[in-house]
Amino acid sequence: MKNIYLVGFMGSGKSTVGKLLSEKTGMEFVDIDQLIEKQEKRKISEIFEKEGEGYFRQKEKEMLEKISNKEGLIISTGGGLGADAENMKKMKQSGIVIWLDASIETILKRTEGDTERPLLKQPYQQLKKLYENRKKIYKMADVHINVDSKSPEEIVQEIMEKWKYIQV
Numbered sequence: 001m002k003n004i005y006l007v008g009f010m011g012s013g014k015s016t017v018g019k020l021l022s023e024k025t026g027m028e029f030v031d032i033d034q035l036i037e038k039q040e041k042r043k044i045s046e047i048f049e050k051e052g053e054g055y056f057r058q059k060e061k062e063m064l065e066k067i068s069n070k071e072g073l074i075i076s077t078g079g080g081l082g083a084d085a086e087n088m089k090k091m092k093q094s095g096i097v098i099w100l101d102a103s104i105e106t107i108l109k110r111t112e113g114d115t116e117r118p119l120l121k122q123p124y125q126q127l128k129k130l131y132e133n134r135k136k137i138y139k140m141a142d143v144h145i146n147v148d149s150k151s152p153e154e155i156v157q158e159i160m161e162k163w164k165y166i167q168v
């Protein structure tokens with residue numbers, strides 16, 4: 001069975017939906033951010049602060065390399081991983097990529113007060129630009145789900161309805 005990768009901007013619900021989808025399907029769940037934190041024995045915010053973003057992006061690539069050799073996993077990615085064309089290619093080769101597409105308004109609402117995501121600290125105009133640029137890569141996903149005004153349960157339901165059209 002192929003892997004299922006969830007991609008999308010920060011706060012689109014990848015970690016929440018991935019875990020729930022795993023509970024509903026019985027497929028094993030991994031969150032790449034959690035795997036990196038476990039491996040590095042420190043929080044992502046600390047990795048960014050001490051080593052810089054480039055180091056974290058490298059760790060993401062290495063983790064994706066390991067994970068893409070496995071099968072039948074539900075994988076929640078970090079928002080930056082799925083916005084890299086090389087990573088997108090690797091994911092599509094080893095599984096089905098599902099884009100959780102949230103509006104910038106939804107993103108801001110869901111991440112309000114967050115202190116764990118370093119890239120949310122930038123001014124709104126810069127964040128919006130990042131959001132628009134990343135969409136160009138997210139669009140390459142195999143499945144597109146609009147997640148605005150939907151509960152995690154409804155999103156999982158929608159993914160499972162599309163399941164039969166997905167070559168799992």
Ligand SMILES: Nc1ncnc2c1ncn2[C@@H]1O[C@H](COP(=O)(O)OP(=O)(O)O)[C@@H](O)[C@H]1O
Nearest residue numbers: 009010011012013014015016017110150151152
């Ligand atoms: N469909 C949803 N509706 C409302 N809140 C959500 C939904 N999905 C996730 N959330 C909330 O939004 C925040 C970000 O979700 P998370 O799963 O961590 O997103 P991501 O992994 O894409 O950054 C969390 O507080 C989570 O509880």
Ligand SMILES: O=C(O)C1=C[C@@H](OP(=O)(O)O)[C@@H](O)[C@H](O)C1
Nearest residue numbers: 009010011033078079080117118
């Ligand atoms: O968009 C990004 O560049 C990032 C998203 C985060 O994951 P979530 O998308 O799960 O918030 C985490 O990987 C890190 O803070 C960087």
Ligand SMILES: [Mg+2]
Nearest residue numbers: 014015033077
């Ligand atoms: Mg996440």
